[in-house]
Amino acid sequence: MQKWFNNLNTGLSIVFSFVLIIIGAYSFYLRYTNQIGFGYFIGTGILIETMILNYKKYYDPNKQTYEEEE
Secondary structure: OHHHHHHOOHHHHHHHHHHHHHHHHHHHHHHHOOOOOOHHHHHHHHHHHHHHHHHHHHOOOOOOOHHHHO
8 A cells, every 4th residue: 555655646645645534533533422333443543554654655764766665
């Protein structure tokens, strides 16, 4: 998923990140209101994964090019 996310342009990566944040926050909210039984872990995992993807794409000082990843 990291290679796919790195190949997105900036606009699409912002939209994708925003959608993941909304999904993670909504599952966390559903668990908080006792509507589902598994939302804390999944919601937190989605939020953390979104932060990791964005960090590796935009802020990682040891970022490799697409050719070096393969």
